[in-house]
Amino acid sequence: MKHYWIYEYHIGAIGIAEADGNITHIFLTDSQGKDIPKGYQKGETPLIQKAHIQMTEYLTGERKEFDLPLEFFGTDFQKKVWAALLTIPYGETRSYGEIAKQIGNPKACRAVGMANNRNPIAIICPCHRVIGSDGSLVGYGRGIPRKEFLLELECTHIQ
16 A cells, blocks of 8 residues: 655655555645645555654754665666765765766766656655755755755754
């Protein structure tokens, strides 16, 4: 079964979805859930509850790493990008070019940006940690203010 639940956090509504024992989507949405993944039914499962607890801990600065089973659906290229995002440490950033080099395709900066934009597991797979080569906060489909908030949150709580 595929389930989702929407929680209200101080940065807005966040949906958490799971299928077959893996988190498949973290989506920033509105309280009506306009971004619900197709084929998912409303239902709060133990795994979704665990993800909610970890998200709450992250958003209050208590958690720096997530410990959840994840499953990504996308192209092989997208999966390589998302795997690279998972290696960016809490409180650090990488440029699109650095991610492109990391996955062995140094000229694929724009494609990295598109994969970032299609990241289905936001925050946990930290696409917010990818910035422009000049240090600018560019290209966050969930809104630059949210990207800025998440980066500031991490900088505040890094030791």
